Amino acid sequence: MGINYSTVGEMKEGSYIVIDGEPCRVVEVTKAKTGKHGSAKANIIAVSIFTGAKKTLMAPVDSTVEVPIIEKRMGQVISNVGDKVQIMDLETYETFEIDMPTEEDVASKIKKDAEVEYWEVMGRKKIVRVK
Template structure:
């Protein structure tokens, strides 16, 4: 797995975290004060990076949580194969297929030969934007 540990108290809105095995973008963080005998808790809410599902966890602020390592690179659209897009990595010229992006803004700009920015998160790929 391409993750690293991080203390839950250091997680900020806009960062990424793994919740239930799915990488999520953090949209809300609430920290409660310590009680008389307890430790401070952090409630972290995230939106799934690939599926868009809302997930939340409650953990002590000193607990370690998994943070995905994100690799960003440029790729070129080679072909459209059914509901998939075939891309060629411009760093090592390897080709791979990923599902067609759900976002209409990205989908409408895709055509063969166009360069796109791809994020690799936990072994899965997603087109983030079309390069102009």
């Protein structure tokens, strides 16, 4: 878990970036070459992995940005209590609680003993899909 570093120019749609301390998935990248003596700029529009909030970043293409390391793991649902889901990791057998996903198609499939894929990003966890 943690962060890698990359340049703004290497970012493309579908990649992940940290904007304002929030891990985000890049939705749109536009690059503009300025005048004779200016450096090229990139405008990155991204959506937060956890909140779904739209974030933007305008920076020179050669500047460094943080890229989150996403750890994809499998777990089994032990219990489903209101807006929390208790999950046991299938590799380490560690149990923990995660907030119920906001996506309705994922949330509707979560039930006891279901296998789920969850992501651990920058110390936070999110259920991505149900197997």
